[in-house]
Structure formats: C-alpha cells, structure tokens
Amino acid sequence: MSSISIIGSGNMARAIGTAALRAGNTVEIAGRDAVKTADAVRALGDGATAGTWGAPPSGDIVILAVRFDGALPVVTEYGQALAGKVLVDITNPFRGDLGGMSVPDDTSAAQLIAQAAPASTRVVKAFNTLFAHIVAAGDPVDVFLAGDDPQSKASVSAFITGLGLRPRDAGGLSMAHWLEGAGLLAVNLARTGLGFDFSLGVNTGASK
Amino acid sequence: MSSISIIGSGNMARAIGTAALRAGNTVEIAGRDAVKTADAVRALGDGATAGTWGAPPSGDIVILAVRFDGALPVVTEYGQALAGKVLVDITNPFRGDLGGMSVPDDTSAAQLIAQAAPASTRVVKAFNTLFAHIVAAGDPVDVFLAGDDPQSKASVSAFITGLGLRPRDAGGLSMAHWLEGAGLLAVNLARTGLGFDFSLGVNTGASK
Numbered sequence: 001m002s003s004i005s006i007i008g009s010g011n012m013a014r015a016i017g018t019a020a021l022r023a024g025n026t027v028e029i030a031g032r033d034a035v036k037t038a039d040a041v042r043a044l045g046d047g048a049t050a051g052t053w054g055a056p057p058s059g060d061i062v063i064l065a066v067r068f069d070g071a072l073p074v075v076t077e078y079g080q081a082l083a084g085k086v087l088v089d090i091t092n093p094f095r096g097d098l099g100g101m102s103v104p105d106d107t108s109a110a111q112l113i114a115q116a117a118p119a120s121t122r123v124v125k126a127f128n129t130l131f132a133h134i135v136a137a138g139d140p141v142d143v144f145l146a147g148d149d150p151q152s153k154a155s156v157s158a159f160i161t162g163l164g165l166r167p168r169d170a171g172g173l174s175m176a177h178w179l180e181g182a183g184l185l186a187v188n189l190a191r192t193g194l195g196f197d198f199s200l201g202v203n204t205g206a207s208k
Numbered sequence: 209m210s211s212i213s214i215i216g217s218g219n220m221a222r223a224i225g226t227a228a229l230r231a232g233n234t235v236e237i238a239g240r241d242a243v244k245t246a247d248a249v250r251a252l253g254d255g256a257t258a259g260t261w262g263a264p265p266s267g268d269i270v271i272l273a274v275r276f277d278g279a280l281p282v283v284t285e286y287g288q289a290l291a292g293k294v295l296v297d298i299t300n301p302f303r304g305d306l307g308g309m310s311v312p313d314d315t316s317a318a319q320l321i322a323q324a325a326p327a328s329t330r331v332v333k334a335f336n337t338l339f340a341h342i343v344a345a346g347d348p349v350d351v352f353l354a355g356d357d358p359q360s361k362a363s364v365s366a367f368i369t370g371l372g373l374r375p376r377d378a379g380g381l382s383m384a385h386w387l388e389g390a391g392l393l394a395v396n397l398a399r400t401g402l403g404f405d406f407s408l409g410v411n412t413g414a415s416k
Contacts, residue, residue, distance in 0.1 A: 099382060105313035141411055144393070169400040170393055174307060178389035185352070185378055185386045192377040194410060201411040202402060203349055 001025050002159050005051055005059030007074060009033070009040040012090055013065040015136040016127065021047045022138065023162045028058050032074075056081040061088060061159055063127075068093040068102070068109050075116040083118040086152045089176070090127040092183045098191070101180065110146070110176035122152040125176035126160070126167075128183045131190075134199050135165075142166045142201035144182065146175040168202060209233050210367050213259055213267030215282060217241070217248040220298055221273040223344040224335065229255045230346065231370045236266050240282075264289040269296060269367055271335075276301040276310070276317050283324040291326040294360045297384070298335040300391045306399070309388065318354070318384035330360040333384035334368070334375075336391045339398075342407050343373075350374045350409035352390065354383040376410060 001024045006013045009031030017027045021044055029044070030051030031037035041048045051057055054077055062082065066074050068091035075082065093102045093109040103109055114123040124147035127135065134141060143160045145167055147153045157167035170179055182200055190196045209232045214221045217239030225235045229252055237252070238259030239245035249256045259265055262285055270290065274282050276299035283290065301310045301317040311317055322331040332355035335343065342349060351368045353375055355361045365375035378387055390408055398404045 099380075144397075168397055168402065171396040171400055172307075175393070175396055178386075178393050181386035181389040182393055185383070185390055188379040188383055189352075189376055189410065192379055194376065194412070198410045198412045201409060202397065202406045203409040204402070204406045 001162065002061055002155070003059045004028070004159070005030060005057030005062045006065050007057070007062065007078070008065035009036045010065065010067075011132040012127070012135070013063075014040055014043060015132040016063055016065065016090075017044045017048060018136050019138055019163045020159075021045070023164070025159070025162070030055075030057060054078055054081060057085065061086045061155060063088045063090060064113065065090055067091065071109065071113055072116050075113055080118055082121045084120045085122075086155055087113070087117060087121050087123050088127070088156055089113050089123055089125050092128050092180055094184055094187065098184065098187055101184070108174075108177040108180050110173055110180070114173060122149040123147060123173060124149075124152050124156045125173065125179050126156055128179060129186055129200050131186075131196050131199070134197075138164055140164055140166060141199040142168045144168045144170050144179050144200075146170045146173055146179055148173045209370065210269055210363070211267045212236070212269050212271060212367070213238060213265030214271045214273050215265070215286070216273035217244045218273065218275075219340040220335070220343070221271075222248055222251060223340040224271055224273065224298075225252045225256060226344050227346055227371045228367075229253070231372070233367070233370070238263075238265060262286055262289060265293065269294050269363060271296045271298060272321065273298055275299065279317065279321055280324050283321055288326055290329045292328045293330075294363055295321070295325060295329050295331050296335070296364055297321050297331055297333050300336050300388055302392055302395065306392065306395055309392070316382075316385040316388050318381055318388070322381060330357040331355060331381060332357075332360050332364045333381065333387050334364055336387060337394055337408050339394075339404050339407070342405075346372055348372055348374060349407040350376045352376045352378050352387050354378045354381055354387055356381045
C-alpha cells in the first residue's frame, strides 16, 4: 500500500483515485478549485482527503493529473513543494486536431515537466496511454511507464501492480516521447473505428 | 486473395511471404542478391516466384522489406517501376542504440519513402510493430497501419485480414511517425523485461 497524492480533480484524477482506494491506498486530492476538490473527495469516499493546493503533498507518490496545457505552470507554482517526490506525469500534449503534439519534436511533456520541477523530483511517465474509464474499471490492462530513476520506477510499478494492473517498463524518460505518441495512437485508433472501449497493450505469448 | 511482391529476402520478407502463401496469395520475391532470393523462394515453396531486382513488380501490393538504411536508395533505384503501386513500408528507422530514430524528428521512414517514390505510388505503413517470428506464427495479432489513400489502406487491410491478422487503422501517413515510435516502444519493452515473444496490440472490451 502507498500513500498517494493526486494534483488535479478531473476524470483521470478520479479514475486513478478510485482504483487506488479500492487497492487499499490512502489518497489525497489537491485541486486548484476548493469546491471541485471537495466534490471529488466526497465522490471517492472513505480514505480520501483534500490536500492544500501548492503545499507539499503528503503522499510518497504524487500524480500530476492536470491537462498538459496547465501542467508546466502547476509544477512551477508548486516548486520546492515537489522536492524529493516521485512525480507521475500522466499528461498528453496532443494538439487540438489530434494530428501531432503541442511540444517540440525533440522532447516530451514528461521531459519538460522534469526540467520545470526541482532537481530532486524524480519524474515517471505512466498511465497516459489509458482512457479514464478503463482505469476506473479496474480490469488488468497494461500501464506503460518510463523514467530515469530505477527506484522510482519500482515504487510506481508496485503501486500499479497493487491496482491489479500490469506495469510495463519502456525504458528511460526519453521514451516518454514515444509513450505520448502511443497515447496519440490510441486516440487515433479510437477515432478511426475502434471506439474508446479498449486499451493499448501487450499480447504476451502471441506465438503460442 | 492478392498477388504480392516483396522487395527483400530477409526475415520479415520470409515471414510475410510465408503468411501470404498460407492464405492463398501468390508471392513474388525480389532480392538484390540472386542466390539469397532463390534460397528464399525455395524455402517458401509452392506459389513463390523470383522477381527481377529493379524491374516493375508483378504484385498489386508491393511490400518493401529491406532494412531502413537501404530503403531510400532501393526506392530511388526502382523509380518508375513503382509507379501506380501500393507500396507497403514495414521499415523502422531505429538508431543503433535503440534510443531514438535515425530520421529527423518531424518526419518518418514512411514519409521519406513516399517522397522518394513516384507521385503515383501510394505508401501504406504497416507491419513495423511486429517481430518477424510473430508474423510467421500466424496468430491473430494486431497490424497497425497508416496511409493517406483510403483505397490503398482498404486493399492492405483486406490482405491483412486474409492472413488471419487484424488491421487497425491509425490514420493518415503522418501517423507513421508514431507507428515507428510504437515499434521502438515494442523493442524497448522487449529489452526491459518482456522478451520478444509478444506483440503490441489492442485489448478490446477491456472494461467488460
């Protein structure tokens, strides 16, 4: 079990919060809007508490569950409050037309967030390839992750395993660029005929 | 059934050739090395023939199954021999260290191949996310594809369905950039613990 802080109170915040509580973790929700935060805490129920926006999160693992266009300002605003934390970036920097990314071609949301965060913050990319309702459903789907610090990836992997999901290590944080691409791929597969009720995953033992 | 030409005689050429013949297609193999080509044709058996390197392929669908570092020179060398063809690009422009791509950040192997080919050649990206032995095994795995011409994608999708595999349309040819990233993701997932006996795919009905 872990103690989890979630920055944000939207769909993904609630979906991960729901899954985390079901697995026996404690969950702190910190949203910028106090009313929306209280709503989310109430909806999550027992084990959920409200955190203070901008203050050091109480959790060992901090999940940044805001839209990407707000993510860098939020990380800058939190500043040293994120020092020493494992920060899980779940954002996707998709352009509005879903034809590409809003970040430069040679980086990723996760790498920009790592640059904006204190040097002691260890950023792990995860959960960005999953639709919120799939996470909330709790079926054993694959959660791709990437990060440069093995210990942080091990903590996040243990958290994911605790949720009944499958951590799939894609490598260092520079692979976040391609995980964000896999997120874009998932959205485009959805739009070109698959619908949104699926997850990208690994078919193990495909040749058996 | 389709008539398929494969440019190349390596692992992926043989894997796709094997699957194509099993599904009742005719297969022409054109390799630069006549001895290797004859070996591949013999290994594939009934229904396989040798094509002439650089000459117009006989197949309705032409599969470019050479390594990416040779792909652009091959397309240039074929030139007008590829006019009017559906050209399936299965290449991956991975750097040797598997940390990124050998093509510029704002394009893809498929888009560079389309630029090098005659204007009437319709390029479809496909098969690049699959390991050769998975294709050869013939289990019903997902084949992601991308392309700008709906009719060509429909032809390639019908070919894939005929192989017992599942075509998954990711969108226009610019999505090839992210499909190539998904290929890199697959290789890195393999190296970080999954091994090579899997395919990236779609878990449909994940929430049911």
